Amino acid sequence: MLKFYYSRLSVNARRVWVTLLEKNLEFEPILMKLSGDQFQPEFLKLNPFHHIPVLVDVGFSVFESLAILDYLEAKYPQPSFMSSNAQEIAKIRTIELITVNELPPASIVLMKDMLEFEVPSPQIEKAKATMATALHYFEANLDDNSPYFIGDKFTYADIVAGTAVASIPFLGISLDPYIKVSKWLDNLQQRASWQQTAPTPEQIEQSKAVMKAILQKRS
């Protein structure tokens, strides 16, 4: 059976978790405490960079969330969340890569500010501007008459961007000015996979100390 190493609050893990559920795959969830489990020698054999998520499929292990999604799509193609149309593939990949390349550095700055680290205000303004650019881009790529980025087809663009955008309000940024993004997120939140993987307010509160320790270690 598939083994999925994850943590409840990880956006990087949530995109894999949603995909496993949406593909109706059976898996063993292995909950990691990021206060230290990721540095255990057995885990470092799976990912020497000490990050979750990790997926192990009968002895074959993959880390890096987008590589895991590629693996799941190739090995378990039905239902598919990719397209075979060139323009749609480009659009899906662009949205995935904006999400994983642009949002995390900005999120870390905003999280540090929220957790009362001393962050210079130009850095905070830059992080907010990056968030706004990404949200404007998503808004411009959604359509009033379709539920998803690729019309009626639910794809990795929705899974990857949707699980990340859902966490943006916790960083103190309102999604209200982004009407289409808000409606799209409401659609996604109707899905069982979203509801099953959403962190509770208590879990978010409890995770703050762990996040603070990880950020202190990194800086």
Ligand SMILES: N[C@@H](CCC(=O)N[C@@H](CS)C(=O)NCC(=O)O)C(=O)O
């Ligand atoms: N690029 C990686 C990022 C993974 C990542 O940063 N995971 C965080 C949790 S969201 C983690 O494991 N942090 C613990 C650590 O680095 O020690 C991916 O997409 O899988």
